[in-house]
Amino acid sequence: MEEPNLGRILVIDDNEDILFSAKMLLRKYAREVVMEKNPKKIPYLMNNEEFDLVLLDMNFSHDITSGQEGFYWLKEILDYDPSAVVVMITAYGDVEMAVKALKDGATDFVLKPWQNEKLLATLSAAAKLRNSYQEVSRLREANRTLSSQLNPDKSIIEGESKTMRHLFNIINKVAKTDADVLLLGENGTGKEVIARSIHERSLRAEKIFVTVDMGALTESLFESELFGHKKGAFTDAREDRIGRIEAADGGTLFLDEIGNLSPAMQAKLLTVLQRREVIRVGTNKPIPVNVRLICATNMPLKEMVTKGEFRQDLLYRINTVELQLPPLRDRLEDLPLFATHFLKVYANKYKQPLKRLSKDALAKLTKYSWPGNVRELQHALERASIMSDHRELQPGDFFFLKDELVVANTLEKPQSLDLDELEREAVQQALQKHDGNISKAAKELGLSRGALYRRLEKYGL
Numbered sequence: 001m002e003e004p005n006l007g008r009i010l011v012i013d014d015n016e017d018i019l020f021s022a023k024m025l026l027r028k029y030a031r032e033v034v035m036e037k038n039p040k041k042i043p044y045l046m047n048n049e050e051f052d053l054v055l056l057d058m059n060f061s062h063d064i065t066s067g068q069e070g071f072y073w074l075k076e077i078l079d080y081d082p083s084a085v086v087v088m089i090t091a092y093g094d095v096e097m098a099v100k101a102l103k104d105g106a107t108d109f110v111l112k113p114w115q116n117e118k119l120l121a122t123l124s125a126a127a128k129l130r131n132s133y134q135e136v137s138r139l140r141e142a143n144r145t146l147s148s149q150l151n152p153d154k155s156i157i158e159g160e161s162k163t164m165r166h167l168f169n170i171i172n173k174v175a176k177t178d179a180d181v182l183l184l185g186e187n188g189t190g191k192e193v194i195a196r197s198i199h200e201r202s203l204r205a206e207k208i209f210v211t212v213d214m215g216a217l218t219e220s221l222f223e224s225e226l227f228g229h230k231k232g233a234f235t236d237a238r239e240d241r242i243g244r245i246e247a248a249d250g251g252t253l254f255l256d257e258i259g260n261l262s263p264a265m266q267a268k269l270l271t272v273l274q275r276r277e278v279i280r281v282g283t284n285k286p287i288p289v290n291v292r293l294i295c296a297t298n299m300p301l302k303e304m305v306t307k308g309e310f311r312q313d314l315l316y317r318i319n320t321v322e323l324q325l326p327p328l329r330d331r332l333e334d335l336p337l338f339a340t341h342f343l344k345v346y347a348n349k350y351k352q353p354l355k356r357l358s359k360d361a362l363a364k365l366t367k368y369s370w371p372g373n374v375r376e377l378q379h380a381l382e383r384a385s386i387m388s389d390h391r392e393l394q395p396g397d398f399f400f401l402k403d404e405l406v407v408a409n410t411l412e413k414p415q416s417l418d419l420d421e422l423e424r425e426a427v428q429q430a431l432q433k434h435d436g437n438i439s440k441a442a443k444e445l446g447l448s449r450g451a452l453y454r455r456l457e458k459y460g461l
Protein backbone atom coordinates (compact mmCIF):
# COMPACT_ATOMS: atom_id res chain seq x y z
CA MET A 1 0.00 0.00 0.00
CA GLU A 2 1.23 3.52 -0.84
CA GLU A 3 2.21 5.38 2.36
CA PRO A 4 -0.68 7.62 3.29
CA ASN A 5 -0.16 11.28 3.99
CA LEU A 6 -2.73 12.08 6.61
CA GLY A 7 -1.88 15.70 7.39
CA ARG A 8 -2.90 17.03 10.78
CA ILE A 9 -5.19 14.69 12.71
CA LEU A 10 -7.33 15.33 15.76
CA VAL A 11 -8.19 12.21 17.79
CA ILE A 12 -10.92 12.58 20.42
CA ASP A 13 -11.54 9.71 22.81
CA ASP A 14 -11.93 9.58 26.59
CA ASN A 15 -9.95 6.35 26.77
CA GLU A 16 -6.27 7.15 27.16
CA ASP A 17 -5.18 3.73 25.92
CA ILE A 18 -7.02 4.33 22.68
CA LEU A 19 -5.45 7.78 22.29
CA PHE A 20 -2.04 6.34 22.93
CA SER A 21 -2.30 3.50 20.46
CA ALA A 22 -3.77 5.85 17.84
CA LYS A 23 -0.86 8.19 18.27
CA MET A 24 1.70 5.38 18.06
CA LEU A 25 0.20 4.15 14.84
CA LEU A 26 -0.60 7.44 13.13
CA ARG A 27 2.40 9.62 13.92
CA LYS A 28 4.36 7.89 11.19
CA TYR A 29 1.81 8.95 8.57
CA ALA A 30 0.54 12.25 9.91
CA ARG A 31 2.16 15.67 10.05
CA GLU A 32 0.87 15.93 13.61
CA VAL A 33 -1.48 13.94 15.83
CA VAL A 34 -3.38 16.07 18.34
CA MET A 35 -5.01 14.02 21.12
CA GLU A 36 -7.93 15.19 23.18
CA LYS A 37 -9.62 13.35 26.04
CA ASN A 38 -12.27 15.90 26.74
CA PRO A 39 -14.82 16.45 23.95
CA LYS A 40 -15.86 19.74 25.53
CA LYS A 41 -12.65 21.16 24.09
CA ILE A 42 -13.94 20.54 20.55
CA PRO A 43 -15.41 24.04 20.05
CA TYR A 44 -12.16 25.64 21.14
CA LEU A 45 -10.04 23.37 18.96
CA MET A 46 -12.23 23.75 15.88
CA ASN A 47 -12.30 27.47 16.30
CA ASN A 48 -8.57 27.92 16.66
CA GLU A 49 -6.88 25.16 14.72
CA GLU A 50 -6.99 23.54 11.31
CA PHE A 51 -7.33 19.74 11.05
CA ASP A 52 -7.25 17.58 7.95
CA LEU A 53 -8.93 14.64 9.67
CA VAL A 54 -10.91 14.11 12.87
CA LEU A 55 -11.15 10.69 14.50
CA LEU A 56 -14.08 10.89 16.90
CA ASP A 57 -15.30 8.42 19.50
CA MET A 58 -19.04 7.76 19.54
CA ASN A 59 -19.41 6.90 23.22
CA PHE A 60 -17.88 9.13 25.78
CA SER A 61 -19.66 8.62 29.10
CA HIS A 62 -19.01 5.18 30.56
CA ASP A 63 -21.90 2.75 30.53
CA ILE A 64 -23.75 4.75 27.90
CA THR A 65 -23.52 3.19 24.52
CA SER A 66 -26.24 4.99 22.62
CA GLY A 67 -23.70 7.08 20.72
CA GLN A 68 -25.79 10.16 21.39
CA GLU A 69 -22.83 12.13 22.59
CA GLY A 70 -20.87 11.19 19.48
CA PHE A 71 -23.70 12.50 17.28
CA TYR A 72 -23.79 15.70 19.25
CA TRP A 73 -20.05 16.32 18.82
CA LEU A 74 -20.15 15.32 15.16
CA LYS A 75 -22.73 18.02 14.54
CA GLU A 76 -20.66 20.53 16.50
CA ILE A 77 -17.57 19.81 14.38
CA LEU A 78 -19.50 20.12 11.13
CA ASP A 79 -21.06 23.37 12.29
CA TYR A 80 -17.58 24.81 12.70
CA ASP A 81 -16.24 23.36 9.46
CA PRO A 82 -18.84 21.97 7.04
CA SER A 83 -16.11 20.38 4.97
CA ALA A 84 -14.48 18.62 7.95
CA VAL A 85 -13.71 14.97 7.34
CA VAL A 86 -14.78 13.01 10.43
CA VAL A 87 -14.23 9.28 10.96
CA MET A 88 -16.23 7.82 13.86
CA ILE A 89 -14.85 5.18 16.24
CA THR A 90 -17.38 2.77 17.65
CA ALA A 91 -16.71 -0.12 19.94
CA TYR A 92 -19.93 -1.98 19.46
CA GLY A 93 -20.13 -2.60 15.83
CA ASP A 94 -23.58 -1.17 15.77
CA VAL A 95 -24.13 -0.80 12.06
CA GLU A 96 -27.36 1.13 12.45
CA MET A 97 -25.65 3.74 14.55
CA ALA A 98 -22.72 3.97 12.18
CA VAL A 99 -25.04 4.43 9.23
CA LYS A 100 -26.86 7.18 11.05
CA ALA A 101 -23.51 8.90 11.66
CA LEU A 102 -22.80 8.71 7.93
CA LYS A 103 -26.18 10.25 7.20
CA ASP A 104 -25.36 12.99 9.67
CA GLY A 105 -22.24 13.90 7.73
CA ALA A 106 -19.49 11.58 9.03
CA THR A 107 -17.17 10.38 6.27
CA ASP A 108 -16.68 6.82 7.53
CA PHE A 109 -16.42 4.72 10.71
CA VAL A 110 -14.07 2.16 12.23
CA LEU A 111 -14.80 -0.51 14.82
CA LYS A 112 -12.91 -0.82 18.11
CA PRO A 113 -10.60 -2.64 18.59
CA TRP A 114 -9.34 -1.71 15.18
CA GLN A 115 -6.94 -3.49 12.90
CA ASN A 116 -4.11 -1.12 12.07
CA GLU A 117 -4.23 -1.83 8.34
CA LYS A 118 -7.96 -1.22 8.20
CA LEU A 119 -7.74 2.04 10.17
CA LEU A 120 -4.95 3.31 7.92
CA ALA A 121 -6.88 2.42 4.78
CA THR A 122 -9.99 4.21 6.07
CA LEU A 123 -8.05 7.30 7.10
CA SER A 124 -6.10 7.43 3.89
CA ALA A 125 -9.33 7.35 1.84
CA ALA A 126 -10.73 10.08 4.08
CA ALA A 127 -7.58 12.17 3.58
CA LYS A 128 -7.99 11.90 -0.20
CA LEU A 129 -11.53 13.17 0.16
CA ARG A 130 -10.31 16.09 2.24
CA ASN A 131 -7.75 16.90 -0.44
CA SER A 132 -10.38 16.93 -3.12
CA TYR A 133 -12.60 19.24 -1.02
CA GLN A 134 -9.66 21.59 -0.72
CA GLU A 135 -8.85 21.30 -4.41
CA VAL A 136 -12.43 22.18 -5.28
CA SER A 137 -12.40 25.29 -3.14
CA ARG A 138 -8.99 26.28 -4.52
CA LEU A 139 -10.29 25.87 -8.06
CA ARG A 140 -13.43 27.85 -7.26
CA GLU A 141 -11.31 30.66 -5.96
CA ALA A 142 -8.98 30.47 -8.96
CA ASN A 143 -11.97 30.57 -11.25
CA ARG A 144 -13.33 33.66 -9.52
CA THR A 145 -9.98 35.42 -9.76
CA LEU A 146 -9.39 34.37 -13.34
CA SER A 147 -12.76 35.50 -14.56
CA SER A 148 -12.33 38.89 -12.97
CA GLN A 149 -8.87 39.18 -14.53
CA LEU A 150 -10.05 37.98 -17.90
CA ASN A 151 -12.81 40.52 -18.06
CA PRO A 152 -11.32 43.70 -16.68
CA ASP A 153 -12.90 45.81 -19.45
CA LYS A 154 -16.09 43.88 -19.60
CA SER A 155 -18.27 46.28 -17.70
CA ILE A 156 -21.48 46.32 -19.65
CA ILE A 157 -23.05 49.33 -21.28
CA GLU A 158 -26.78 49.00 -21.17
CA GLY A 159 -27.40 51.79 -23.69
CA GLU A 160 -29.91 54.60 -23.85
CA SER A 161 -31.74 53.67 -27.03
CA LYS A 162 -35.33 52.53 -26.72
CA THR A 163 -34.47 49.05 -28.03
CA MET A 164 -31.71 48.53 -25.50
CA ARG A 165 -33.72 49.84 -22.57
CA HIS A 166 -36.49 47.46 -23.51
CA LEU A 167 -34.01 44.60 -23.89
CA PHE A 168 -32.43 45.17 -20.47
CA ASN A 169 -35.83 45.40 -18.92
CA ILE A 170 -36.45 41.84 -20.12
CA ILE A 171 -32.91 40.71 -19.20
CA ASN A 172 -33.39 41.85 -15.61
CA LYS A 173 -36.62 39.89 -15.35
CA VAL A 174 -35.34 36.76 -17.06
CA ALA A 175 -31.97 36.62 -15.30
CA LYS A 176 -33.53 35.75 -11.95
CA THR A 177 -35.49 32.84 -13.38
CA ASP A 178 -33.73 29.70 -14.51
CA ALA A 179 -35.20 29.98 -18.00
CA ASP A 180 -32.98 29.00 -20.94
CA VAL A 181 -32.14 31.95 -23.17
CA LEU A 182 -31.36 32.18 -26.88
CA LEU A 183 -29.45 35.29 -27.99
CA LEU A 184 -29.67 36.20 -31.65
CA GLY A 185 -27.71 38.94 -33.37
CA GLU A 186 -24.95 39.79 -35.81
CA ASN A 187 -21.29 39.33 -34.93
CA GLY A 188 -20.03 41.79 -32.36
CA THR A 189 -23.44 42.90 -31.10
CA GLY A 190 -22.56 41.80 -27.56
CA LYS A 191 -24.14 38.35 -27.27
CA GLU A 192 -21.38 36.99 -25.06
CA VAL A 193 -21.28 40.11 -22.90
CA ILE A 194 -25.01 39.85 -22.39
CA ALA A 195 -24.83 36.13 -21.62
CA ARG A 196 -22.30 36.88 -18.86
CA SER A 197 -24.41 39.70 -17.62
CA ILE A 198 -27.47 37.41 -17.37
CA HIS A 199 -25.32 34.98 -15.35
CA GLU A 200 -24.09 37.73 -13.06
CA ARG A 201 -27.64 38.91 -12.42
CA SER A 202 -28.89 35.36 -11.78
CA LEU A 203 -29.16 33.22 -8.65
CA ARG A 204 -26.18 31.28 -10.00
CA ALA A 205 -23.90 34.33 -10.01
CA GLU A 206 -21.52 32.78 -7.45
CA LYS A 207 -21.20 29.64 -9.54
CA ILE A 208 -19.23 29.00 -12.69
CA PHE A 209 -19.92 30.40 -16.18
CA VAL A 210 -18.65 28.00 -18.82
CA THR A 211 -18.39 29.01 -22.47
CA VAL A 212 -18.20 26.56 -25.36
CA ASP A 213 -17.55 27.82 -28.87
CA MET A 214 -19.56 25.27 -30.83
CA GLY A 215 -18.19 26.62 -34.10
CA ALA A 216 -14.71 25.51 -33.08
CA LEU A 217 -15.67 21.92 -32.22
CA THR A 218 -14.93 19.26 -34.79
CA GLU A 219 -17.22 16.27 -35.05
CA SER A 220 -14.60 14.07 -33.39
CA LEU A 221 -13.95 16.42 -30.47
CA PHE A 222 -17.56 17.26 -29.83
CA GLU A 223 -18.54 14.46 -27.44
CA SER A 224 -15.32 14.35 -25.49
CA GLU A 225 -15.25 18.15 -25.01
CA LEU A 226 -18.87 18.42 -24.00
CA PHE A 227 -19.50 15.16 -22.17
CA GLY A 228 -16.00 14.20 -20.97
CA HIS A 229 -14.30 10.83 -21.32
CA LYS A 230 -12.86 7.94 -19.43
CA LYS A 231 -9.19 7.11 -19.54
CA GLY A 232 -8.54 4.82 -22.52
CA ALA A 233 -11.86 5.60 -24.23
CA PHE A 234 -9.84 6.57 -27.32
CA THR A 235 -6.15 6.85 -28.22
CA ASP A 236 -5.58 10.32 -26.80
CA ALA A 237 -7.65 9.81 -23.65
CA ARG A 238 -4.73 9.51 -21.21
CA GLU A 239 -6.77 10.32 -18.14
CA ASP A 240 -10.37 10.69 -17.00
CA ARG A 241 -11.68 14.11 -17.96
CA ILE A 242 -14.94 15.80 -17.18
CA GLY A 243 -16.69 17.58 -20.03
CA ARG A 244 -17.70 21.23 -20.24
CA ILE A 245 -21.34 20.48 -19.44
CA GLU A 246 -20.44 18.64 -16.25
CA ALA A 247 -17.97 21.41 -15.36
CA ALA A 248 -20.82 23.91 -15.57
CA ASP A 249 -22.90 21.96 -13.03
CA GLY A 250 -24.67 24.39 -10.71
CA GLY A 251 -23.77 27.33 -12.95
CA THR A 252 -24.45 28.64 -16.45
CA LEU A 253 -23.47 26.96 -19.70
CA PHE A 254 -23.02 29.34 -22.64
CA LEU A 255 -23.10 27.61 -26.02
CA ASP A 256 -21.86 30.12 -28.58
CA GLU A 257 -22.34 29.68 -32.36
CA ILE A 258 -25.04 27.06 -31.84
CA GLY A 259 -26.11 27.43 -35.49
CA ASN A 260 -22.86 25.81 -36.63
CA LEU A 261 -23.62 22.29 -35.36
CA SER A 262 -23.88 19.39 -37.79
CA PRO A 263 -27.10 17.33 -37.70
CA ALA A 264 -25.35 14.55 -35.76
CA MET A 265 -24.05 16.98 -33.12
CA GLN A 266 -27.50 18.59 -32.86
CA ALA A 267 -29.04 15.19 -32.12
CA LYS A 268 -26.50 14.40 -29.38
CA LEU A 269 -26.87 17.80 -27.78
CA LEU A 270 -30.65 17.55 -27.81
CA THR A 271 -30.56 14.21 -25.98
CA VAL A 272 -28.37 15.64 -23.23
CA LEU A 273 -30.50 18.76 -22.86
CA GLN A 274 -33.70 16.75 -22.66
CA ARG A 275 -32.41 14.27 -20.12
CA ARG A 276 -30.29 16.77 -18.22
CA GLU A 277 -27.60 14.17 -17.83
CA VAL A 278 -24.35 13.39 -19.60
CA ILE A 279 -22.60 10.11 -20.27
CA ARG A 280 -18.83 10.38 -20.51
CA VAL A 281 -17.32 8.78 -23.60
CA GLY A 282 -16.19 5.26 -22.75
CA THR A 283 -18.75 4.77 -19.94
CA ASN A 284 -22.44 4.12 -19.78
CA LYS A 285 -23.18 5.79 -16.48
CA PRO A 286 -25.41 8.85 -16.77
CA ILE A 287 -24.33 11.79 -14.61
CA PRO A 288 -27.06 14.29 -13.74
CA VAL A 289 -26.24 17.93 -14.47
CA ASN A 290 -27.97 21.08 -13.40
CA VAL A 291 -27.12 23.94 -15.74
CA ARG A 292 -28.78 27.10 -16.92
CA LEU A 293 -28.41 27.20 -20.66
CA ILE A 294 -27.72 30.30 -22.72
CA CYS A 295 -27.18 29.82 -26.45
CA ALA A 296 -26.14 32.34 -29.07
CA THR A 297 -25.83 32.52 -32.83
CA ASN A 298 -25.59 35.00 -35.66
CA MET A 299 -27.36 32.57 -37.98
CA PRO A 300 -31.07 32.71 -38.86
CA LEU A 301 -32.11 29.60 -36.92
CA LYS A 302 -35.78 29.75 -37.90
CA GLU A 303 -34.91 29.94 -41.57
CA MET A 304 -32.50 27.07 -41.04
CA VAL A 305 -35.31 25.03 -39.49
CA THR A 306 -37.46 25.62 -42.59
CA LYS A 307 -34.60 24.46 -44.79
CA GLY A 308 -34.05 21.40 -42.60
CA GLU A 309 -30.61 22.58 -41.49
CA PHE A 310 -31.45 23.01 -37.82
CA ARG A 311 -33.67 20.72 -35.75
CA GLN A 312 -36.95 22.27 -34.77
CA ASP A 313 -37.08 20.29 -31.51
CA LEU A 314 -33.63 21.59 -30.56
CA LEU A 315 -34.70 25.16 -31.32
CA TYR A 316 -37.76 24.74 -29.08
CA ARG A 317 -35.58 23.25 -26.38
CA ILE A 318 -33.18 26.23 -26.28
CA ASN A 319 -35.41 29.23 -26.96
CA THR A 320 -37.57 29.45 -23.85
CA VAL A 321 -36.73 33.14 -23.96
CA GLU A 322 -35.44 34.58 -27.22
CA LEU A 323 -33.65 37.91 -27.33
CA GLN A 324 -32.71 39.66 -30.54
CA LEU A 325 -29.74 42.00 -30.21
CA PRO A 326 -29.98 44.90 -32.64
CA PRO A 327 -27.04 45.81 -34.86
CA LEU A 328 -25.20 48.97 -33.88
CA ARG A 329 -26.41 50.82 -37.00
CA ASP A 330 -29.98 50.48 -35.68
CA ARG A 331 -29.15 52.00 -32.31
CA LEU A 332 -26.76 54.78 -33.17
CA GLU A 333 -28.08 56.77 -30.18
CA ASP A 334 -25.93 54.41 -28.07
CA LEU A 335 -22.75 55.11 -30.03
CA PRO A 336 -21.59 58.17 -28.00
CA LEU A 337 -22.02 56.19 -24.77
CA PHE A 338 -19.96 53.28 -26.11
CA ALA A 339 -17.36 55.71 -27.45
CA THR A 340 -16.94 57.45 -24.06
CA HIS A 341 -16.70 54.06 -22.35
CA PHE A 342 -14.08 52.62 -24.69
CA LEU A 343 -12.02 55.82 -24.75
CA LYS A 344 -11.84 55.59 -20.95
CA VAL A 345 -10.86 51.91 -21.13
CA TYR A 346 -8.02 52.65 -23.59
CA ALA A 347 -6.81 55.75 -21.75
CA ASN A 348 -6.37 53.46 -18.73
CA LYS A 349 -4.87 50.62 -20.70
CA TYR A 350 -2.30 52.77 -22.52
CA LYS A 351 -1.73 55.16 -19.61
CA GLN A 352 -2.74 58.16 -21.70
CA PRO A 353 -4.80 61.22 -20.89
CA LEU A 354 -8.47 60.70 -21.65
CA LYS A 355 -9.32 61.45 -25.30
CA ARG A 356 -12.64 62.61 -26.71
CA LEU A 357 -14.35 62.70 -30.10
CA SER A 358 -14.65 65.95 -32.00
CA LYS A 359 -18.11 66.81 -33.32
CA ASP A 360 -17.05 65.94 -36.86
CA ALA A 361 -15.50 62.66 -35.81
CA LEU A 362 -18.72 61.69 -34.04
CA ALA A 363 -20.66 62.66 -37.17
CA LYS A 364 -18.40 60.41 -39.26
CA LEU A 365 -18.87 57.51 -36.88
CA THR A 366 -22.65 57.86 -36.89
CA LYS A 367 -22.70 57.75 -40.70
CA TYR A 368 -20.84 54.49 -40.93
CA SER A 369 -22.72 51.19 -41.17
CA TRP A 370 -20.65 49.22 -38.60
CA PRO A 371 -20.89 45.73 -40.10
CA GLY A 372 -18.73 44.46 -37.21
CA ASN A 373 -20.95 46.24 -34.67
CA VAL A 374 -19.70 47.10 -31.17
CA ARG A 375 -16.53 45.04 -31.61
CA GLU A 376 -15.60 47.07 -34.70
CA LEU A 377 -16.34 50.34 -32.94
CA GLN A 378 -14.19 49.23 -30.02
CA HIS A 379 -11.27 48.41 -32.32
CA ALA A 380 -11.65 51.67 -34.26
CA LEU A 381 -11.47 53.62 -30.98
CA GLU A 382 -8.50 51.61 -29.76
CA ARG A 383 -6.62 52.24 -32.99
CA ALA A 384 -7.44 55.96 -32.97
CA SER A 385 -6.46 56.24 -29.27
CA ILE A 386 -3.07 54.75 -30.03
CA MET A 387 -2.35 56.61 -33.26
CA SER A 388 -3.52 60.12 -32.46
CA ASP A 389 -1.30 62.54 -30.52
CA HIS A 390 -4.19 64.85 -29.80
CA ARG A 391 -6.71 64.94 -27.01
CA GLU A 392 -9.55 65.41 -29.50
CA LEU A 393 -9.98 62.71 -32.12
CA GLN A 394 -10.75 63.99 -35.63
CA PRO A 395 -12.53 62.36 -38.61
CA GLY A 396 -9.10 61.64 -40.13
CA ASP A 397 -8.29 59.35 -37.19
CA PHE A 398 -10.90 56.88 -38.41
CA PHE A 399 -10.54 54.91 -41.64
CA PHE A 400 -13.34 53.05 -43.31
CA LEU A 401 -13.68 51.62 -46.79
CA LYS A 402 -15.47 54.28 -48.84
CA ASP A 403 -18.43 52.17 -49.96
CA GLU A 404 -19.14 51.20 -46.39
CA LEU A 405 -19.76 54.84 -45.56
CA VAL A 406 -23.46 54.69 -46.17
CA VAL A 407 -26.30 55.50 -43.90
CA ALA A 408 -27.67 52.33 -42.44
CA ASN A 409 -31.18 52.23 -43.88
CA THR A 410 -30.03 52.68 -47.46
CA LEU A 411 -28.11 49.44 -47.31
CA GLU A 412 -30.80 47.31 -48.90
CA LYS A 413 -31.49 49.69 -51.80
CA PRO A 414 -30.29 48.82 -55.33
CA GLN A 415 -26.80 49.96 -56.13
CA SER A 416 -27.69 51.91 -59.28
CA LEU A 417 -30.68 54.03 -60.16
CA ASP A 418 -29.64 54.52 -63.77
CA LEU A 419 -32.65 53.54 -65.91
CA ASP A 420 -30.69 51.97 -68.77
CA GLU A 421 -28.67 49.96 -66.27
CA LEU A 422 -31.85 48.70 -64.60
CA GLU A 423 -33.45 47.80 -67.95
CA ARG A 424 -30.36 45.89 -69.10
CA GLU A 425 -30.40 43.98 -65.77
CA ALA A 426 -34.12 43.12 -66.18
CA VAL A 427 -33.69 41.89 -69.76
CA GLN A 428 -30.76 39.73 -68.76
CA GLN A 429 -32.64 38.20 -65.84
CA ALA A 430 -35.72 37.44 -67.95
CA LEU A 431 -33.58 35.67 -70.55
CA GLN A 432 -31.81 33.65 -67.90
CA LYS A 433 -35.07 32.65 -66.28
CA HIS A 434 -36.52 31.38 -69.56
CA ASP A 435 -33.31 29.80 -70.84
CA GLY A 436 -32.99 32.26 -73.74
CA ASN A 437 -36.57 31.74 -74.99
CA ILE A 438 -37.36 35.14 -76.57
CA SER A 439 -41.16 34.79 -76.62
CA LYS A 440 -41.38 33.86 -72.94
CA ALA A 441 -38.84 36.50 -71.86
CA ALA A 442 -40.70 39.19 -73.84
CA LYS A 443 -44.01 38.17 -72.26
CA GLU A 444 -42.46 38.34 -68.78
CA LEU A 445 -41.08 41.82 -69.51
CA GLY A 446 -44.37 43.06 -70.98
CA LEU A 447 -42.72 43.70 -74.37
CA SER A 448 -43.34 42.54 -77.92
CA ARG A 449 -40.76 40.16 -79.42
CA GLY A 450 -39.57 43.00 -81.69
CA ALA A 451 -39.15 45.40 -78.81
CA LEU A 452 -37.11 42.82 -76.98
CA TYR A 453 -34.87 42.22 -80.02
CA ARG A 454 -34.24 45.97 -80.28
CA ARG A 455 -33.13 46.07 -76.64
CA LEU A 456 -30.88 43.03 -77.06
CA GLU A 457 -29.18 44.88 -79.84
CA LYS A 458 -28.96 48.12 -77.82
CA TYR A 459 -27.29 46.44 -74.85
CA GLY A 460 -25.16 44.12 -76.93
CA LEU A 461 -26.67 41.02 -75.35
Ligand SMILES: Nc1ncnc2c1ncn2[C@@H]1O[C@H](COP(=O)(O)OP(=O)(O)OP(=O)(O)O)[C@@H](O)[C@H]1O
Binding pocket: 153, 154, 155, 156, 157, 158, 185, 186, 187, 188, 189, 190, 191, 192, 193, 194, 256, 296, 297, 298, 374, 375, 378
Ligand atom coordinates in the same frame (compact mmCIF):
# COMPACT_ATOMS: atom_id res chain seq x y z
N1 LIG B 1 -23.20 46.26 -24.16
C1 LIG B 1 -21.87 46.22 -24.20
N2 LIG B 1 -21.14 46.81 -23.24
C2 LIG B 1 -19.78 46.78 -23.29
N3 LIG B 1 -19.07 46.18 -24.24
C3 LIG B 1 -19.75 45.58 -25.23
C4 LIG B 1 -21.18 45.56 -25.27
N4 LIG B 1 -21.57 44.90 -26.36
C5 LIG B 1 -20.46 44.51 -26.98
N5 LIG B 1 -19.35 44.90 -26.32
C6 LIG B 1 -17.94 44.66 -26.70
O1 LIG B 1 -17.92 44.29 -28.06
C7 LIG B 1 -17.11 43.13 -28.27
C8 LIG B 1 -17.93 42.03 -28.90
O2 LIG B 1 -18.89 41.56 -27.97
P1 LIG B 1 -19.30 40.02 -27.87
O3 LIG B 1 -18.10 39.16 -28.01
O4 LIG B 1 -20.16 39.87 -26.69
O5 LIG B 1 -20.18 39.94 -29.20
P2 LIG B 1 -20.85 38.66 -29.85
O6 LIG B 1 -22.19 39.09 -30.34
O7 LIG B 1 -20.81 37.51 -28.90
O8 LIG B 1 -19.88 38.43 -31.06
P3 LIG B 1 -19.63 37.09 -31.94
O9 LIG B 1 -20.96 36.72 -32.54
O10 LIG B 1 -18.65 37.55 -32.97
O11 LIG B 1 -19.09 36.07 -31.01
C9 LIG B 1 -16.55 42.73 -26.94
O12 LIG B 1 -15.21 43.11 -26.87
C10 LIG B 1 -17.36 43.48 -25.92
O13 LIG B 1 -16.57 43.89 -24.87
